[in-house]
Amino acid sequence: xxxxxxxxxxxxxxxxxxxxxxxxxxxxxxxxxxxxxxxxxxxxxxxxxxxxxxxxxxxxxxxxxxxxxxxxxxxxxxxxxxxxxxxxxxxxxxxxxxxxxxxxxxxxxxxxxxxxxxxxxxxxxxxxxxxxxxxxxxxxxxxxxxxxxxxxxxxxxxxxxxxxxxxxxxxxxxxxxxxxxxxxxxxxxxxxxxxxxxxxxxxxxxxxxxxxxxxxxxxxxxxxxxxxxxxxxxxxxxxxxxxxxxxxxxxxxxxxxxxxxxxxxxxxxxxxxxxxxxxxxxxxxxxxxxxxxxxxxxxxxxxxxxxxxxxxxxxxxxxxxxxxxxxxxxxxxxx
Numbered sequence: 001x002x003x004x005x006x007x008x009x010x011x012x013x014x015x016x017x018x019x020x021x022x023x024x025x026x027x028x029x030x031x032x033x034x035x036x037x038x039x040x041x042x043x044x045x046x047x048x049x050x051x052x053x054x055x056x057x058x059x060x061x062x063x064x065x066x067x068x069x070x071x072x073x074x075x076x077x078x079x080x081x082x083x084x085x086x087x088x089x090x091x092x093x094x095x096x097x098x099x100x101x102x103x104x105x106x107x108x109x110x111x112x113x114x115x116x117x118x119x120x121x122x123x124x125x126x127x128x129x130x131x132x133x134x135x136x137x138x139x140x141x142x143x144x145x146x147x148x149x150x151x152x153x154x155x156x157x158x159x160x161x162x163x164x165x166x167x168x169x170x171x172x173x174x175x176x177x178x179x180x181x182x183x184x185x186x187x188x189x190x191x192x193x194x195x196x197x198x199x200x201x202x203x204x205x206x207x208x209x210x211x212x213x214x215x216x217x218x219x220x221x222x223x224x225x226x227x228x229x230x231x232x233x234x235x236x237x238x239x240x241x242x243x244x245x246x247x248x249x250x251x252x253x254x255x256x257x258x259x260x261x262x263x264x265x266x267x268x269x270x271x272x273x274x275x276x277x278x279x280x281x282x283x284x285x286x287x288x289x290x291x292x293x294x295x296x297x298x299x300x301x302x303x304x305x306x307x308x309x310x311x312x313x314x315x316x317x318x319x320x321x322x323x324x325x326x327x328x329x330x331x332x333x334x335x
Contacts, residue, residue: 070091103118123318123320176266
């Protein structure tokens with residue numbers, strides 16, 4: 001063996017040990033013995049979360065915001081709403097050949113501005129949509145276990161409630177509410193009505209109502225947010241305004257909610273709610289699903305990062321997402 005080959009080999013070993021030892025040091029701050037590094041390039045809306053993935057049953061992941069690990073990271077997670085319009089806060093160094101960039105966004109197309117230059121930039125999408133590479137809905141149902149307490153319907157002293165902070169007269173939900181309130185009493189809360197609701201009172205208000213207006217701020221395929229899962233979790237029947245009933249039924253049982261599209265007018269919806277108020281046996285059927293399922297709400301940011309890590313562990317091949325703008329903002333995706 002030549003002296004040159006020996007020297008090259010020693011250089012390789014030294015470099016390898018240097019990389020693995022540095023990763024091992026970083027691992028002490030998160031999950032032990034990671035084999036997949038996910039670099040969180042920007043915290044979503046500045047919100048920092050726990051870096052362990054074990055709560056999701058995902059192991060072998062090391063989440064970090066240490067940008068010095070950029071060249072070693074298997075994946076880099078970017079939050080759309082935090083990307084600058086000129087891409088000025090994106091990585092300046094060339095992308096390592098093995099690294100995948102993940103575009104993450106939990107907001108609807110209507111509330112997410114287009115940014116020039118994003119096409120052909122990312123390898124993967126992590127989003128609420130089912131056709132995303134890494135789908136992360138706002139919530140989901142899981143089977144109940146023996147450790148779960150049996151469901152008890154909370155006491156109700158209000159008929160219909162709505163908590164809203166984003167008020168826009170052009171929103172379909174505002175227009176629907178303005179007509180619905182003429183036919184039924186609605187308890188309204190939130191910044192839009194000058195009635196601030198703190199975190200402690202939020203579940204109390206929702207659980208005390210028979211029906212909750214789970215109205216989305218914009219209507220897009222699969223855009224079903226915590227506005228649905230909050231009342232489901234808190235023992236209230238959600239009255240939904242969003243994508244189609246069929247779309248909702250991809251996530252929850254059809255007899256667990258009321259869809260505004262099932263009625264010809266807000267007046268007919270109000271009549272149905274008043275009828276159910278006077279017929280408790282029929283009202284209680286909206287909770288039959290609780291015998292078999294419980295609600296799990298997604299952990300914003302953290303779950304996106306962990307699901308991305310899990311995906312990269314299982315999909316090592318090359319991928320690229322060519323037309324993000326068309327996929328996410330094209331009108332064909334709207335209901």
